[in-house]
Amino acid sequence: MLLERIYDEDLAHASYIIGCQAEGEALVIDPRRDLGDYLRIAEANGMRIVGVTETHIHADYLSGTRELAAATGATVYVSDEGGPDWTYGSDFDGAVRMKDGHEIRFGKITVRAVHTPGHTPEHMSLLVTDGAQADAPGFMLTGDFVFVGDLGRPDLLDEAAGGVDTRFGGGKQLFASLRDRFLALPDYVQVLPAHGAGSACGKALGAIPTTTVGYERTFAWWAPYLREDDEQGFLDELLDGQPDAHAYFGRMKRQNREGPAVLGAVPDLVEYSADDLRPELEADRMILVDTRHNSLVHEGTVPGSLNIPGAAKTASFGAWAYNPEAETRALVLLADSAEGAERMRDHLVRVGIDTVQGWIGSLEGLDLVPPRLVAPQDLDDLERVMLLDVRNKTEYASGHLPGAQQLSGGRVLWHMDALPQDGTIVTYCQSGVRSSVAASALRRQGYDIAELDGSYLGWTAIAGNEPVVAEA
DSSP states (O other), X not given: OEEEEEEETTTTEEEXXXXXXXXXEEEEESOOSOOHHHHHHHHHTTOEEEEEEOSSOOSSSOOOHHHHHHHHOOEEEEEOOSOGXXXXXXXXXXXXXXXXXXXEEETTEEEEEEEOOSSSTTOEEEEEEETTTOSSOOEEEEETSEETTEEOOSOHXXXXXXXXXXXXXXXXXXXXXXIIIITTSOTTOEEEESBOTTOTTSSSOOSSSOEEHHHHHHHSTTHXXXXXXXXXXXXXXXXXXXXXXXXXXXXXXXXXXXOOOOXXXXXXXXXXXXXXXXHHHHTTSEEEEEOSOHHHHTTOBOTTOEEOOOSTTHHHHHHHHOOTTTOOOEEEEEOSXXXXXXXXXXXXXXXXXOOXXXXXXXXXXXXXXXXXXXXXXXXXXXXXXXXXXXXXXXXXXXXXXXXXXXXXXXXXXXXXXXXXXXXXXXXXXXXXXXXXXXHHHHHHTTOEEEEETTHXXXXXXXXXXXXXXXXX
8 A cells, every 4th residue: 555645845735645556446534735745646656537525614724626537537525514504515526425434445545535524524534454564444534623632622613714702613523533533443543633733723733744643642631631531621721722724724614615616737937027027017917926035025125015935835925915805916926036936826826825826036127115124222212003913812911012912823814903004013923934024015005014023032122021811
């Protein structure tokens, strides 16, 4: 059996390809929309991708299930659990809709769907049996159910999908799924989750790629609560301290349920010169994406540009700064090569940003202006209407500037009603990277933004500056 993990460091997302080498057939689980890795792995191993499935309706990235099926002719398998509110839409009418216990068979491999609600109502985990070696499952692909050292948060439906207090029911479902499904498995079963450290789908995900049922049964934070049948204690710890959910998660949920648009063959990106791009920018027909570190952006950038640092976190920050449901202008990326621009485009399509049209290799010849900054020692003298902390609420609670209000960078574009329309807003984060992203997005919306130079770390380094810490 072939089993490969394809990991996206940007979104901390893991997808998998499982193949039967005897029959040359493969199944892909939880794919992203840029398909190159899956197609290369299948070709390198002489396999056809005959099936594609996903563990649940994802919130943090746009699923590539339909994309991969369109490219390969693979059969699509999706959950048919969770009730009518969590039924996949009509774009999945040709898919096999799986109930608990459904089996996908290809070659000598059997993949059995196990309904494990909690993170979401429709969530499926997948038990894999390699028939060439064993007659019982040796692997469980747990999606966003069980992570290494953590669990999928049950509050995302409240935070990102418009639910009201669904976290409590979801938490109870999660407790039951652990008790009745996960802990019923032998200790040797290997656990392959869909996310790793850095994902907002949980609060303390481990960086190790895999774990086992036995390890989690013994050492996970939740294990004592299950041993003592303490559901309330479990819920209290599970729901405490979850990170802010990015606002784009709501868009991902809707589109993944309805059926993400299929890209098909993507056109080559246009290489722009300064002379080509200048009139497009002046007429506001295109948006430049300045992909440099904020320290370089602060030396001068194109007015109205978005600062989306590339390429490691292009998808993560792109989804903060650009809302494709509200913005239709094409994007032009600052990149060092066509290949570099294509890599960044691949990252952006993972979060449904499909409007990248071209790239430019240098800003030389374009009119540049430095974004407005305020030195930490000058902050108290600056006339302002708001001091905005764009870090997570947990960071804010552990220490923030006096008078600051918190709204995380991944939510600012979707909560502009919380911002004053007139006057200067000063933004900061921990080091300045997230603040620069959020500030560039707000400037495009017409806000008067000044960034705190050095951000929180710069301010706290000044003798006598004492942050405010939330009371326990």
